[in-house]
Amino acid sequence: MAYHKYVHPLDLSEAFETDSAIYSDSADSDELDCPDPQSMSCQCDMHDIKLELSSHPHSMRQVVNIIIAVERLKHIKNMSSGKFCDEELLGFILENVIEERLVKPLNETPIYSKTSLTLQCTICDKYKKTMVQSNKLSDEPLHLKAVTLSAGAMQYKVQFSMSTFVSSATQKEAQPVCLGISNSNLYLACTQLDGSSPVLILKEASGSVNTIKAGDPNDSLLFFRKETGTRYNTFESVKYPGWFISTAFDDWEKVEMNQMPTTRTTNFTLEDQKRI
Template sequence: MAYHGYDYIFDSADAFKTDSAIYSDSADSDELDCPDQVMSCQCDMHEDIKVELSPHPHSMRQVVNIIIAVERLKHIKGMSSGKFCEDALLNFILENVIEERLVKPLNVTPTYCKTSRTLQCTVCDKYKKTLVQSNKLGSEPLHLKAVTLSAAAIQYKVRFSMSTYVSSAPQKDAQPVCLGISNSNLYLACTQSDGSSPDLLLKEVSGPLNTIKAGDPNGYDSLLFFRKETGTAYNSFESVKYPGWFITTAFDDWEKVEMYQVPTNRTTNFTLEDQQLLPR
């Protein structure tokens, strides 16, 4: 489809901003039919193309930019016998007239909201060692150990209430969770103090944890872990507050459950046993 006439209005505010030099045309190229010191003019480049300059004061730089725009217009590919096709006109507008704007998202603090799904379970590592709670000895903080339990000692298994959360931030392929010890106010927490490496401990929490924000002043964001299922049976737990740090166990019995960066010779793979979905 061909157009029979085009009017282009170039205003000083719309002049192209470029430092490109003006290049000369061949001897038969059209020239702007505008006398010196005149602010409004009109020129015919082809029989069906007309360019008008608005009657506003122009700086020399703006005039140069307008001339460059006109020269570009005269050399559009796809123009035949002074006629434009729709695609050629659209491409010219997109490439030379419309300014590109880069929109950056605002830095929004991620918020984690608790869902109605809570799973009760016990946790074993891939070596079949069960997580148990240590006795508090002296000033040593409460923590977990991984132990191979006999059938007569199953009462020492720690039973967890694993709450699930949804986040306002873009999610990785993992589920945010909090790991609380059932029938208590203790939660697994990944914390850091005095510039040391992140450590895993049991933290007492009073009150509900319905909403947790990153950078929470009470440190509740240290309770969040990304639970990722690997294969058909194993789960890993990565700290939300300290990315790259995972809950791990050693190969030997009675070793402390600790946070480690991967890769590590400790295991990050766990199974969830004795699962029971709590009623809403």
């Protein structure tokens, strides 16, 4: 049966640096025959495998892998007369030496799936201003404003249905949500108009919002809700990272998208909560 000697060059300086970390686990195992540390080759007589030390540089990882492979070769039980063919060696390497690695596809498009948890609530900023809807009789597009409401005007609060989502991709420490206006098909959406900076609009959902992924018509409806401190929440656009829902200090100003840092507030509380 034909067989071959297998030679692997090994750097002297790195080999001796690993001497204290790598050792044989059997008193009867073959040792490397290296009487002269300064010589350029060392013979390992185990199973006709020859290790050769050379002055060519190799990484420490390569050195350790070689020694581990040799140690494993010493314990093969099914070899006859200490010799084996190419196919047997290849089979051993595939089964014992080569490490299995899980390869994850790059640039995987996250898929957001709606859960059964939907929370009905109103939203106030940290200055106790409540989100209300703009006058439907005005000529400007529908939008939200932040207003300090008196006790007799609470009916103007916007009721939100905040639906939660889970994602197939690794998430930051935040919960993907959609903020819909209760009893309507309107949602808060972060989008770009004519290439401008992202803006906050009220948008009608296109079809089902049970599953959303990047590039879908409804991908602008998703926000990362993150709890800050003990009671505040921030809402960051999923489609435009770094852009947050914000309000101004003064009353009757529009609710808009802003980057951090900003003089506007991005901290909100959820009031009148009820699971639906």
